[in-house]
Amino acid sequence: DVKVTQSSRYLVKRTGEKVFLECVQDMDHENMFWYRQDPGLGLRLIYFSYDVKMKEKGDIPEGYSVSREKKERFSLILESASTNQTSMYLCASRSPGQGMDGYTFGSGTRLTVV
Amino acid sequence: QQQVKQSPQSLIVQKGGISIINCAYENTAFDYFPWYQQFPGKGPALLIAIRPDVSEKKEGRFTISFNKSAKQFSLHIMDSQPGDSATYFCAASKAAGNKLTFGGGTRVLVKP
Numbered sequence: 001d002v003k004v005t006q007s008s009r010y011l012v013k014r015t016g017e018k019v020f021l022e023c024v025q026d027m028d029h030e031n032m033f034w035y036r037q038d039p040g041l042g043l044r045l046i047y048f049s050y051d052v053k054m055k056e057k058g059d060i061p062e063g064y065s066v067s068r069e070k071k072e073r074f075s076l077i078l079e080s081a082s083t084n085q086t087s088m089y090l091c092a093s094r095s096p097g098q099g100m101d102g103y104t105f106g107s108g109t110r111l112t113v114v
Numbered sequence: 115q116q117q118v119k120q121s122p123q124s125l126i127v128q129k130g131g132i133s134i135i136n137c138a139y140e141n142t143a144f145d146y147f148p149w150y151q152q153f154p155g156k157g158p159a160l161l162i163a164i165r166p167d168v169s170e171k172k173e174g175r176f177t178i179s180f181n182k183s184a185k186q187f188s189l190h191i192m193d194s195q196p197g198d199s200a201t202y203f204c205a206a207s208k209a210a211g212n213k214l215t216f217g218g219g220t221r222v223l224v225k226p
Contacts, residue, residue: 004157031212040123042203042216043158050212058213090157100146100207103214105157 003027004093004106012112019078021109023091029104030096032074034058034066037088037108046089049074081113117141118206120217128225133191135220137204140185144206148214149178149189152201161202162189165209194224 007022025032030051035043035058045058047066055066063085067075074093078085091106120137127133139147148163164171164178164187171178177190191198204217 033213035216040218042118042120042218043205043214044216045213048212092157094212096212100148100209100211100214101160101163103160105159107155107157 004091004104006089006091006106006109008109009107010110010112012114013078013081015082015113017078017081017113019081019111019113021076021078021089021091021111023074023076023093023106024072025074025091025093025104026072027093027095027104028071029093030071031094032068033092033094033103034064034074034076035090035092036060037090043090046076078111081111083113085111086113087111117215118204118217120204120220122220123218124221124223126223126225127194129194129196131194131224133189133194133198133222133224135189135202135204135222136186137188137206137217138184138186139206139215141206141215142185143208144215146207146209147178147180147187148205149176150203150205150216152203152219158203191222194222196224196226198222199224 033048034046049068065077094102149161150158151161152158175192180187205214
């Protein structure tokens with residue numbers, strides 16, 4: 001089974017801090033995604049990456065950046081954390097050859113910005 | 115602006131009852147409609163998916179009904195069990211695409 005591992009289950013950070021959320025997948029998937037999950041809003045796409053060093057903005061990229069230096073690792077960066085970025089962050093990966101059924105999500109990182 | 119609207123936000127059903135969750139979409143280019151199930155502390159996992167060439171798909175106790183002209187689709191959970199208690203998300207995308215667009219989610223509680 002594909003494993004998508006998010007390094008932290010819970011994080012508490014202060015306003016203005018630079019925050020790194022890490023995601024690692026173990027199945028050589030080309031595509032990786034970062035979503036945030038908020039009650040009533042579902043999951044919204046922040047950024048995704050087609051392959052190493054390639055990235056594309058999703059629906060809500062403001063205040064975020066990403067890094068993908070290695071195929072298995074996709075990092076989400078909050079340049080200057082703000083309280084409105086308190087949320088659950090979910091990473092996902094997929095191989096294009098699997099079609100859209102192939103999405104696999106990590107268990108999430110719950111970030112609180114105080 | 116949510117491209118996929120999901121209702122209700124929460125649902126309580128007795129064991130053995132039917133849970134029904136509805137979704138409506140706007141983008142007529144969407145041609146892949148999955149449902150995801152999420153348990154507390156876990157990420158969403160694919161439950162069942164449908165493409166618009168069929169009006170219904172059934173897998174065990176889970177059925178998707180699809181109405182292309184109305185741009186609506188729904189999930190029916192037959193003979194609901196306490197183990198079905200979870201949050202359910204509908205989503206939509208282009209089958210040849212990459213990005214999933216999710217509905218707002220429905221928290222389902224099945225009472226024993």
